[in-house]
Amino acid sequence: xxxxxxxxxxxxxxxxxxxxxxxxxxxxxxxxxxxxxxxxxxxxxxxxxxxxxxxxxxxxxxxxxxxxxxxxxxxxxxxxxxxxxxxxxxxxxxxxxxxxxxxxxxxxxxxxxxxxxxxxxxxxxxxxxxxxxxxxxxxxxxxxxxxxxxxxxxxxxxxxxxxxxxxxxxxxxxxxxxxxxxxxxxxxxxxxxxxxxxxxxxxxxxxxxxxxxxxxxxxxxxxxxxxxxxxxxxxxxxxxxxxxxxxxxxxxxxxxxxxxxxxxxxxxxxxxxxxx
Numbered sequence: 001x002x003x004x005x006x007x008x009x010x011x012x013x014x015x016x017x018x019x020x021x022x023x024x025x026x027x028x029x030x031x032x033x034x035x036x037x038x039x040x041x042x043x044x045x046x047x048x049x050x051x052x053x054x055x056x057x058x059x060x061x062x063x064x065x066x067x068x069x070x071x072x073x074x075x076x077x078x079x080x081x082x083x084x085x086x087x088x089x090x091x092x093x094x095x096x097x098x099x100x101x102x103x104x105x106x107x108x109x110x111x112x113x114x115x116x117x118x119x120x121x122x123x124x125x126x127x128x129x130x131x132x133x134x135x136x137x138x139x140x141x142x143x144x145x146x147x148x149x150x151x152x153x154x155x156x157x158x159x160x161x162x163x164x165x166x167x168x169x170x171x172x173x174x175x176x177x178x179x180x181x182x183x184x185x186x187x188x189x190x191x192x193x194x195x196x197x198x199x200x201x202x203x204x205x206x207x208x209x210x211x212x213x214x215x216x217x218x219x220x221x222x223x224x225x226x227x228x229x230x231x232x233x234x235x236x237x238x239x240x241x242x243x244x245x246x247x248x249x250x251x252x253x254x255x256x257x258x259x260x261x262x263x264x265x266x267x268x269x270x271x272x273x274x275x276x
Contacts, residue, residue, distance in 0.1 A: 031089045032150050032159070033263070035214065040221065042095060042259050047225025049252045050102025050167060051174075052233045054110060056245035057103075065115055069107040076100040080160060084153065091263035095256065101160070105167025106226070109175070120172055120180040127169035131219070134162050146211050163218075170222020178227055184239045185231035192224035 033039055058068040079097045086093055109127070112118040118126075138158040139145055150156050178188035199216045202208035233248040234240025243251075 031083070031086060031094070031156070032147050033089055033091070033094060035147070038259065038263070040217070042256055043098070043218070044221050044225045044228070045252045045256050045259075046095065046099045046102050047167065047170065047222045048229040048232075049099055049249055049256065050106045051171065051226040051229035052245045052249045052252070053099075053103045054106040055233065056249050058107070058110070060245045065107065065111050069104070069111060072100060072103050072107060076104050083160075084156065091260045095260045095263075097160070098163070099253075099256065101164050102167050102222075102225075105164055105222075106171045108164075108168045109171040113172075113175070120176040123172040124169065124176050127165055127172055131162065131165040131169055134158065134165055135215075138162065144211075145215065147214065162215075166219045167222050170219065170224075171226050174223030174226035174230070177223070178230060178239075185227050185234065186239070188227040189224065189231060192220055192227060196220045196224065 054068065054072075057063045057072070058065045063071070076097070079093070079100050083093050083097045109123055112123045112126075113120060135145060138155075142149075142155055142158070147159065150159055174188060174192070177183055177191060178185045183191070196217055199208075199213055199220065203210065203213035229248060229252075230240060232241050232243045233245045234242070236242045
C-alpha cells in the first residue's frame with residue numbers, strides 16, 4: 001500500500017500531469033487522519049461524549065429527543081459541509097464532525113427505542129444490516145474499503161455514512177448488552193474492550209487483514225465508549241458512578257479539545273517544514 005510519504009517522494013520524478021494528480025491525491029489523503037494511538041484515544045473520547053452529550057441535551061436540559069435530534073442534525077450537516085469543502089485534513093473540522101456524528105448516531109437509536117418503541121435487538125440488527133449494506137455498495141463501486149484511499153468525494157461520502165451507521169449501531173449494541181440483557185455498564189465495558197483486544201491480537205500477531213481489522217475496531221470502540229459514558233454518568237442506583245452527564249461530557253470534551261489543539265499545532269509544523 002502506497003503511503004503518504006511515498007506519494008510525496010515520487011512527485012519529484014513525476015511528469016507535470018502526473019504530479020498534478022498526485023498533489024490532488026495528497027490533499028484528499030490529508031483529510032483523513034493517520035491511524036495512530038492518538039486517533040483511537042480521541043475516537044473513544046468522542047464516542048463517550050456522543051452518549052453523554054445526547055443524554056445531557058435531551059434529558060438533563062429537558063430539550064427532548066425530537067428537538068435535540070433536529071438541532072444536532074443541523075449542526076452535523078453544517079459541519080460536514082465545511083469538512084467536504086476543506087482541501088486537506090484539518091483536525092478541528094474533522095474531529096468536530098466526528099463528535100457531532102457521534103451524538104446524532106446516539107439520537108437515531110434513542111428515537112427508535114424511546115419514541116417508536118423499537119426493541120434494542122431490532123435496532124441493533126437494523127443498523128448492522130444498514131452498515132453491512134453500506135460496506136457492500138462502497139466496495140462494489142470502489143473496490144476498496146481502505147481509509148487511506150479516500151481520493152474522491154464519493155469515497156468521502158461513503159466514509160461518513162459508514163461512520164454514522166457505526167455510531168448508531170454501537171449505541172444500540174452497547175445498550176443491548178448493558179441494559180437489554182441487564183449485564184450492567186461495567187461488564188459491557190469489559191466485553192467490548194475484550195473484543196477490541198482480540199481484534200488487535202488477530203491483526204498484530206496473526207496478520208489479520210488491516211482494513212477489516214480497522215473497521216472492526218472502529219465499530220467496537222463505539223459501544224465501548226457508550227458503555228464508558230453510561231458507567232461514568234449514570235446514578236449509583238442505575239449501576240453507574242454518578243458523575244452525571246454534565247461532568248462527564250465537559251471532562252471528555254476538554255480532553256478532546258486539548259488533543260485536537262495538539263494535532264492542529266503538529267499539522268501546522270508539518271506544513272511549514274514541507275514549505276521549506
